[in-house]
Amino acid sequence: MGDNTVAAGDNVIAEKYIARSSAIAARLIGGEMMIMSAVDSTFFTLNEVATVIWQAADGYTPLSDIVASRICPEFEVDAEQAGRDAEQFVSDLAQHGVLLVSEKPITPASPSEAA
Amino acid sequence: MSHSSEVALTDAVAIGIGGMAIALHTQDVGFRQLLEDRYAGFIEAAFHPQFEFDIELFDPSDLETAETKHADDDVQVRLQDGEWLLQRGDFHARWDASVGRGHIRQSRNPYAVDSVLRIVHTLILARQGGFLVHAASAIHHGRAFLFAGVSGAGKTTISRLAPGDATLLTDEISYVRRAGNAYEAWGTPFAGELARVGENLAAPLSVLFLLEKGPENRIEEVAAAEAVRLLLRNILFFAEDPELVSLVFRSACEFVEKVPVRRLIFVPDERVWEIIR
Numbered sequence: 001m002g003d004n005t006v007a008a009g010d011n012v013i014a015e016k017y018i019a020r021s022s023a024i025a026a027r028l029i030g031g032e033m034m035i036m037s038a039v040d041s042t043f044f045t046l047n048e049v050a051t052v053i054w055q056a057a058d059g060y061t062p063l064s065d066i067v068a069s070r071i072c073p074e075f076e077v078d079a080e081q082a083g084r085d086a087e088q089f090v091s092d093l094a095q096h097g098v099l100l101v102s103e104k105p106i107t108p109a110s111p112s113e114a115a
Numbered sequence: 116m117s118h119s120s121e122v123a124l125t126d127a128v129a130i131g132i133g134g135m136a137i138a139l140h141t142q143d144v145g146f147r148q149l150l151e152d153r154y155a156g157f158i159e160a161a162f163h164p165q166f167e168f169d170i171e172l173f174d175p176s177d178l179e180t181a182e183t184k185h186a187d188d189d190v191q192v193r194l195q196d197g198e199w200l201l202q203r204g205d206f207h208a209r210w211d212a213s214v215g216r217g218h219i220r221q222s223r224n225p226y227a228v229d230s231v232l233r234i235v236h237t238l239i240l241a242r243q244g245g246f247l248v249h250a251a252s253a254i255h256h257g258r259a260f261l262f263a264g265v266s267g268a269g270k271t272t273i274s275r276l277a278p279g280d281a282t283l284l285t286d287e288i289s290y291v292r293r294a295g296n297a298y299e300a301w302g303t304p305f306a307g308e309l310a311r312v313g314e315n316l317a318a319p320l321s322v323l324f325l326l327e328k329g330p331e332n333r334i335e336e337v338a339a340a341e342a343v344r345l346l347l348r349n350i351l352f353f354a355e356d357p358e359l360v361s362l363v364f365r366s367a368c369e370f371v372e373k374v375p376v377r378r379l380i381f382v383p384d385e386r387v388w389e390i391i392r
Contacts, residue, residue: 030339
């Protein structure tokens with residue numbers, strides 16, 4: 001993964017790195033991760049899979065690694081489908097500024113995670 | 116009492132809500148009387164306000180200005196150069212929380228004062244783990260109960276159905292304060308359809324009920340995440356301020372961890388109060 005690319009069928013696409021925005025507040029309650037954007041007060045509740053991705057979003061673990069090493073074995077899902085779902089999830093949260101996405105590793109952020 | 120306090124007493128009305136007194140200074144005797152009538156039961160006799168505002172009323176000839184034509188505009192609250200700016204079509208206020216003083220320029224209607232008071236209290240409570248919430252509340256047998264819901268959910272109905280030995284704190288906007296490791300509900304003068312000012316009392320908060328009209332009276336458990344989501348939907352908060360938004364989120368989460376949140380499905384019949392405990 002040194003060249004920041006990952007093969008997807010015949011295509012080579014850029015690897016994605018994801019990090020939690022610092023402009024959010026998050027808390028795990030009753031087994032569900034809840035996130036609120038401090039910018040526009042948008043509220044999200046993540047399912048189990050999304051929570052794993054969220055918690056693994058450290059800025060330097062590639063998204064494909066998170067899917068391969070965490071999602072597929074823990075949830076016994078097809079790698080290709082899991083990858084597509086993860087991409088969609090990341091895209092959705094990125095649109096709201098909750099996740100930061102880059103083709104290069106990101107300096108870890110420090111979201112306001114309520115203890 | 117100091118000379119300055121005696122002077123202040125002559126032109127101010129101190130309104131105590133949630134155990135916090137805010138003094139409103141105005142030279143207009145008629146408007147002072149209007150405030151005393153509007154907030155009867157919440158007027159502080161002893162003059163020890165935590166915060167003070169000077170009220171400047173629009174000159175009657177200014178009432179048709181662009182400012183007053185937009186009284187239905189959304190409220191805007193933001194921090195600018197260390198001062199909170201609060202504005203809507205019918206008022207424009209500044210508040211320096213660090214010194215506890217502010218200025219309100221408003222039309223003569225008391226709803227503008229109501230709005231400023233609510234906003235200021237939400238800003239204060241955000242840093243104390245409390246909040247204002249769209250909910251009726253009442254004290255029954257020494258314990259306070261909150262009944263939250265959007266317009267039409269039944270806040271006024273459940274208030275009307277309260278038994279004679281219950282004390283109504285509000286039928287519209289409840290005041291929740293952190294008290295150590297628990298919470299208290301305080302009465303407010305913010306009335307809804309019942310048009311009845313709440314009692315200026317407080318009690319330990321026992322349960323938050325989420326109101327839902329249905330074919331029978333019953334209570335359901337609510338999952339914690341859903342409780343937080345629904346509570347946040349009903350909390351009043353106006354400030355465009357990321358830090359305070361995060362604090363309100365934290366307050367809602369901590370509240371749900373400490374206070375039972377249940378769904379109250381009810382028919383509009385006084386027997387519903389038999390299952391409220």
